Amino acid sequence: MRSxxxxxxxxxxxxxxxxxxxxLLFRLLHDNSSHPTADSLHSAATTVMPGISLRxxxxxxxxxxxxGELQSIEVGSGSLRFDPNVSDxxxxxxxxxGDVHDxxxxxxxxxxxxxxxxxxxxxxxxxxxxGACSALVATK
Amino acid sequence: MRSxxxxxxxxxxxxxxxxxxxxLLFRLLHDNSSHPTADSLHSAATTVMPGISLRxxxxxxxxxxxxGELQSIEVGSGSLRFDPNVSDxxxxxxxxxGDVHDxxxxxxxxxxxxxxxxxxxxxxxxxxxxGACSALVATK
DNA sequence: ACCTTATCTGCATCAATTGCTAATTAGCAA
DNA sequence: TTGCTAATTAGCAATTGATGCAGATAAGGT
Ligand SMILES: [Mn+2]
Ligand SMILES: [Mn+2]
Ligand SMILES: [Zn+2]
Ligand SMILES: [Zn+2]
Numbered sequence: 001m002r003s004x005x006x007x008x009x010x011x012x013x014x015x016x017x018x019x020x021x022x023x024l025l026f027r028l029l030h031d032n033s034s035h036p037t038a039d040s041l042h043s044a045a046t047t048v049m050p051g052i053s054l055r056x057x058x059x060x061x062x063x064x065x066x067x068g069e070l071q072s073i074e075v076g077s078g079s080l081r082f083d084p085n086v087s088d089x090x091x092x093x094x095x096x097x098g099d100v101h102d103x104x105x106x107x108x109x110x111x112x113x114x115x116x117x118x119x120x121x122x123x124x125x126x127x128x129x130x131g132a133c134s135a136l137v138a139t140k
Numbered sequence: 141m142r143s144x145x146x147x148x149x150x151x152x153x154x155x156x157x158x159x160x161x162x163x164l165l166f167r168l169l170h171d172n173s174s175h176p177t178a179d180s181l182h183s184a185a186t187t188v189m190p191g192i193s194l195r196x197x198x199x200x201x202x203x204x205x206x207x208g209e210l211q212s213i214e215v216g217s218g219s220l221r222f223d224p225n226v227s228d229x230x231x232x233x234x235x236x237x238g239d240v241h242d243x244x245x246x247x248x249x250x251x252x253x254x255x256x257x258x259x260x261x262x263x264x265x266x267x268x269x270x271g272a273c274s275a276l277v278a279t280k
Numbered sequence: 281a282c283c284t285t286a287t288c289t290g291c292a293t294c295a296a297t298t299g300c301t302a303a304t305t306a307g308c309a310a
Numbered sequence: 311t312t313g314c315t316a317a318t319t320a321g322c323a324a325t326t327g328a329t330g331c332a333g334a335t336a337a338g339g340t
Contacts, residue, residue: 012338017286019287021287021288053290055290056289058328074214074216078327079327080328094257103253104252106249109246110246111243111246111266112243112244113241113242114232115271119267120235121268122267125263126251126254126262127259127260127261128258128259152307156317157316158307159305159317193319194320195298195321196318196320198296202298220297
């Protein structure tokens with residue numbers, strides 16, 4: 001995702017308005033690698049701007065996704081997560097704390113059983129334990 | 141997933157009862173490679189046994205999953221899909237018709253960016269077009 | 281400063297799933 | 311067979327995540 005300044009220009013160019021709510025979300029999302037949910041973003045936004053609506057958070061996230069500034073991913077946590085990192089990567093989910101980490105794979109694996117199917121995209125979700133959670137279990 | 145006959149024995153052994161509803165679901169799931177949702181299973185069940193409750197379908201699916209007889213997968217279609225194929229495999233989802241196909245991967249890809257994370261499982265979701273949908277587009 | 285149009289908020293709605301409970305029934309034992 | 315008891319069912323309420331809707335508001339070009 002581009003910087004708040006660049007997004008401001010991009011939004012105006014697209015005929016969209018740049019509101020204080022959107023500027024705040026631009027800032028909260030920029031360089032955010034936590035893969036937040038709409039709800040967690042709303043919580044974070046509320047501490048800075050009390051009264052901001054969850055509906056507006058969803059709306060802005062949808063706009064950003066449509067502009068290709070972020071992607072939404074589904075890792076089985078019940079709710080959608082938003083990712084300003086739009087590079088080609090995958091995700092590792094900790095079964096202990098639920099945190100989502102970025103993962104990069106060297107090359108796409110070879111497939112079997114896919115006659116007559118043209119693949120346009122692949123997404124891998126790894127599950128396991130992060131370092132912190134492994135340490136916790138070890139000391140118990 | 142094992143056969144309806146074997147499941148009958150397994151359920152009894154586990155202190156669970158084998159009801160007509162459950163037997164029907166055993167049959168509908170056995171060798172079913174369509175990755176059905178709870179709702180689609182309920183529809184199929186209803187044609188044979190009118191009045192069977194969606195709640196009962198969910199309950200039985202949960203029981204079977206807890207016994208390891210089936211797995212539930214999430215491929216971004218909004219609802220959970222159930223898979224009596226519990227072998228180690230992955231899935232290809234057609235963006236045209238939504239159908240889910242089994243995929244087998246030769247070997248796990250090499251990772252980067254995962255220091256300090258112990259992976260216990262990996263699931264790959266491929267997206268693209270199935271043969272039928274590709275053909276449709278071509279003839280249009 | 282003004283005007284048009286996009287946006288915001290609050291609330292209703294929706295879809296998938298789970299919680300709850302009275303009535304029913306499977307399956308074991310007498 | 312019959313009876314007993316715990317498991318199950320069906321139906322409905324509740325929950326969660328997300329989207330639809332509309333009147334009030336405000337961005338930003340003129
Ligand atoms: Mn990511
Ligand atoms: Mn499968
Ligand atoms: Zn963790
Ligand atoms: Zn298809």
